Amino acid sequence: MATRENFWRFALLAAPVSVFAVFVLWPMFDSFRYSLTDWNGFDDSPRFVGLENFRRIFTDPLFFNSLINTAIWMGAALAVPTIGGLALALLLDSRVRGARIFKSIFYLPICLASVVVGQIWIWIFQPDWGLLNEAIRSAGHLSPKQFHWAWLAEPRTALACVILAWSWQQTGLNMVIFLAGLTSIPSELLEAAAIDNVPDWKKTLYIVLPMLRPATAVAVALSMIGALKTFDILYIMTGGGPFHSSDTLALFMYNESFQKYKMGYGSSISVVLFLICVVIIVAYFRQVGKLGEIYD
């Protein structure tokens, strides 16, 4: 019996394990090897340079610039869609008419490609006829000459604009997670509060929000992973510019490796990115683990 089961375990796992090992796991470790070379993308035999790439990274102001931008991106791209999704879920939970249509509208952007989302928002921030400038002009009775802000071409506003576009796309996902969390709150709890005449805002603050902690943990985890991976929308909307003002590690790594063909240096950036991911993931799961101990 046991050998028969072992045969099937082996037979069924052989294909998925080998594909995963060859095309995901092995390349992860291979990155470390390339990070110790000066490979330019064309040579057959990359030269071993030891830790030279890492010494250069920690003296490269562009690296620290993209590190800071990554931190800003993660903080904002995590907070805005999570808070927005929670707000939408709480509004929708009061069972208004047409809740299903509202949900679909808020959720629609998630199925659009980042390439398309980027294009849409480039048009919103377009200086001549973009929606944002048009709205500001009509609100302040200004002419196009008086107000002509090029949102994506300004180092001060470029990153914030991409964060806004990203949040627009991601909020619906968090809304769905919070809505799922809301349905798991026992209705007896809210009914008991209603009988005691507890005002609505107190119910939300002291009953609903604490009960949403597991859903919040999920929303935060998903947003965090999504934020770390973001590449497409930044590439489309700003390409990291102007003057590297919206460069994140993912983008910086791509530009160094596939634009400048410094693949050895690019590998060392991806190793740093890998280590940052490990730290964040471990820290997060330790935190959530504690949460589970308290609430179970």
Place this chain on the structure above:
Amino acid sequence: MTDASQRAAPSGSPLRRAAIFVALVVLAGLFLAPTVGVIFSAFKTTRDISLGELWSIPSRLFLGNFAVVLEKPEIYVYLRNTFIVAISASLLSITLGSLAGYVFAKLPFFGSELLFLLFVSGLFFPPQIVLIPLFKMFNGMGLIDTLWALIIVHTAMGIPICTLLMRNFLISVPDALRESALVEGVSEWRILLFVVLPISLPALAVLATLQFTWIWNDFLWPLIMVQSDEKRTVMLGLVFLRGQYSVAWGIQGALALLASLPTLLVFLFFQRYFISGMTMGAVKG
């Protein structure tokens, strides 16, 4: 508790409900504006758009943009490439993920939890980490600039989510089903095909919608792996053609709409699967 009082319980006073409804209408309008803008643009002339007419309802349906777009032969090549990659990589990753998920759920062994965690950890890391090694590997295999590279990459990258969802789904299926078949002498392979596969159809539908949408929309991998025009996917082609029509806004809008049509249709018809897939792995895991 009567049905009426349960429904009324979380809603509060009529005034409050009206205020919430108005707030939702305003927010929905703001959320829709960007998408609607692109749809409008596809039906307007570039001249109208640059005069600031993009954000109003078109007074007439201008179809010239679509005429230009549909006359370009490369559009059909991009669409065909993307369909080939998205459909075959979705099928392959779902098949491989189901096999692994089945073993993790129904045939656990010493160390299988650890192997499962290793699979799932693939979800957490940005693709940048494997970009260079995979580029080098495919270069050595002579697969750069072929659709094979994209099919293989998307299959491999899809294994973690497919394994996670299938394992979580199959764990909720009672063991008795499999065991009674085993007692009757049915082989594992036939159980998988004739018992497990039919009851897994909802989960497979969820994965199919998710994987198809993600692979269709992907931009990074084609950007790395594809060089020639006849191997471009829709999203890569969209960015390339945008350079060609840099101020022809209407044509860009028509292109974006055409490129989004398949995933928008998937969303319209399979929205339920899409949403449950997004929350299922997360909430149950």
